[in-house]
Amino acid sequence: MSSENERESLKPGLAVGVLVFNNRNEVLLGQRHSRIGDKTWALPGGKVEKGETVMEAAKRELLEEVGMIAEKTRFISVAFETFYGLDYMTFGVVATAKGKPQEKEKAIGSWKWFPLINLNISLFAPSERIIRNYLAGKFRSRAPLSSI
Numbered sequence: 001m002s003s004e005n006e007r008e009s010l011k012p013g014l015a016v017g018v019l020v021f022n023n024r025n026e027v028l029l030g031q032r033h034s035r036i037g038d039k040t041w042a043l044p045g046g047k048v049e050k051g052e053t054v055m056e057a058a059k060r061e062l063l064e065e066v067g068m069i070a071e072k073t074r075f076i077s078v079a080f081e082t083f084y085g086l087d088y089m090t091f092g093v094v095a096t097a098k099g100k101p102q103e104k105e106k107a108i109g110s111w112k113w114f115p116l117i118n119l120n121i122s123l124f125a126p127s128e129r130i131i132r133n134y135l136a137g138k139f140r141s142r143a144p145l146s147s148i
Helices: 003-010 054-066 125-136
Strands: 013-020 026-032 045-047 069-083 086-098 108-115
Touching: 013 026, 013 054, 013 125, 026 054, 045 054, 054 069, 054 086, 069 125, 086 125
Parallel strands: 013 086
Antiparallel strands: 013 045, 026 108, 069 086
């Protein structure tokens, strides 16, 4: 392996998780069906693609995975974490969205709305961190939601 490839392999992946609430202040979660985090519940989200901003990735993932269109977004957290043997810089975004959740990907079996407080389900590790940071107010921006 060349030194350039070695350096590239040491870089963490970039990922985003999107907190979407309904009018009852419930958060949208999907049950994963994949080798990583199987049967855990996760926020919509995924990898940030090359040349894409975090907000662009959040909007794309929400549309691809759930079929919902993000209207306004706000950055709320960032964490460097290792899970399932992989290093990631995971960004949390809160968004307002229009549309109804649809099952668009095989990796997510179903989307359901859950009350954010006292979640008594098995959460995907990165989603759990984003939710905990949101509830604790860590890294929370006081800026209004934007349509950026």
